[in-house]
Amino acid sequence: MGRKSATCSFMVVKILWNLLDLLYDVSYFIYKSADTLKWDALLIYIVYAVGKRSGMKMFRKFLADHFPYLADENEDWRKWATKQIELLGGAKWQPTRLYGRTKRSRKRAAKNSTTSSTLSQPVTARGSQQRRKTMDELTVVIDAGHGGKDTGAISCTKKLEKDFNLSVALKVAERFKSIPEVKVILTRSTDVFIKLTDRSKIANEAKADAFISIHANSFFKSSQGTQTYYTNVISKDFATMFHPYVLKATCFKDGKVNKKSLSVTRKTKMPAILLEPGFLSNPKEEAVLMTEEFQDTFAEAIVQGSCAFFGVTYNVSTANPGLTPITTVIGTEKLPDPGYIKEGISWVPARSVLTILGALWTFQDKQVVLSGTPLDTLLIDNTAYIKARDLVPAGVGVFYEPSLENAKAVLLYPPKQEGAI
Structure with missing residues (x-):
């Protein structure tokens, strides 16, 4: 009782x-x-x-x-982790609540003799995963956001986000042609409208290894920065690893890696990120985003980040016997991109330098145009370089260390009056 x-x-x-x-x-x-x-x-x-x-x-x-x-995101994570363990030869997970601890051990399948050694191996890159038979099966889906009737954001000079997204996506696909280990799938290659659900469906049906959605941000005129978004927990490491590549390409304010529930990154079953390199509503960032030179650099960064994630070697050909690398410093800030000495003249990376200086510039017909004045431009691996001395008329102080003939660094000092360039 x-x-x-x-x-x-x-x-x-x-x-x-x-x-x-x-x-x-x-x-x-x-x-x-x-x-x-x-x-x-x-x-x-x-x-x-x-x-x-x-x-x-x-x-x-x-x-x-x-x-x-x-x-339930935790449930999605459990299913994904369980699948990976099974693919590596581990025992199938069975809930204690259903079988009980004693019965569960009896129902467990025979242990794969290679499982322990396989799971103990460090995984340094996505390309080394055991579920892939050959490297040529690696697939990345590049999603050019918006398209067709969906223009996306409209910039401060009435340019359309959908055009920026597609231009970068096509440049990424073109660069991947030289990398046989990676197959590229574009959600769109022309100006057409694709539903959000269809974008993630394309990636899921292709069983892609990574999904990258290309966008450009827009909010207030003063809004600025580069952001990388992810939704599911399996995408966090991908986003964290990828963001520095994008940030280096833009040289904008660091908007950080952010978690947000976005349709294309939520419904994809593989690591997925959405890139917002800058704000079309910000006149200075829009002027940079819409240049072909920036889009080339941004596309290059996407390819480099993807290859790093997959563990695929990607060599950027910068070897040139006529160029001597030098360090470029603006004020007290050392730029990640090197400058070069060619025939006794110092060349500095145009995008990095002019963006930090807050200059109004464009890239037209493979030439940098600063405040309406075309500058001598040197293209190295799709990056535009300008002569350091051409910045002097704009009020920039230019110094060499230790001398012009044997320069180790070029030092640039912004003009005292803000907005002088």
């Missing part, structure tokens, strides 16, 4: 606890969605929450499949 009473008490406590837990979840849902709350959405959430606690797994899966914002 005492045992039955204890069982009943336990059931009552469990029911009350579930009700309290349900009340808390519903209250939090109402609080979080107070500004946009709709009664039909609240009703769906309550039914979902009740099903979640009552063991209605099939019903819960149905709701999660049809209403993605109800999906």
Whole structure:
């Protein structure tokens, strides 16, 4: 009698606890969605929450499949991790709640003799993963955001984001042609409209190894910076590794790596990121973003980052017997990109230098134009270089260390009056 009473008490406590837990979840849902709350959405959430606690797994899966914002990210992560372990020869995961610890051990499949050694090997790059038979199976999907009737953001000079996105995507695809280990799939190669769900579907059906969506940001006129977005936990390392490549290409303010629920990065089943190199609403950043020279550099950075992620060797040919590398310093800031000495003349990277100086410049017909004046331009690996001495008329102080004939560094000092360039 005492045992039955204890069982009943336990059931009552469990029911009350579930009700309290349900009340808390519903209250939090109402609080979080107070500004946009709709009664039909609240009703769906309550039914979902009740099903979640009552063991209605099939019903819960149905709701999660049809209403993605109800999906459990932890569950997605568990499924992905389980699949990877099984592909490496590990035992299939079975829940303790269903089988119990004793029965679970009896049902476990025979251990693969190579599993322990395989799992203990350090993984230094995506390209070394065991589930791939050959390197030529590596696939990256490049998504040019927007397109067709969806123009995306409109810049401060009325240029369209969709055009920027497509231009960069095509340049990325062209560069990958020299890398046989990686196959490239474009979600669009022309100015057409592609639904968000179809973009992620293309990547999922191709069983791609990585997904990169190219965009350009827009908000206030003063907004600035380079941002990399991801959604699912399997994409965090990819985004963290990739961001420095993009940041180096833009030389804009570091907008950091950010987690955000975006359709194309949420519904893809592989590491996926969305790149926002700069703001089209910012006149200075827009002037840089819309140049062919920047788009070449940005595309190059995407290829370099992808190859680093895959573990594929990608050599940037900078060898030239007529060039001597030198360090470029603006004020006290050392630039990551080198300058060069050619025939006794110092050349500095145009984009990096002019962006930091806040200059108004463009790139037209393979030539840098500063405040309407064309400058002598030297192209090295799709990067434009200008003569350091051509910055003197704009008020920039130019010094060499230790001398022009044997320069080790070129020192640039911005003009004292802001906006003089």
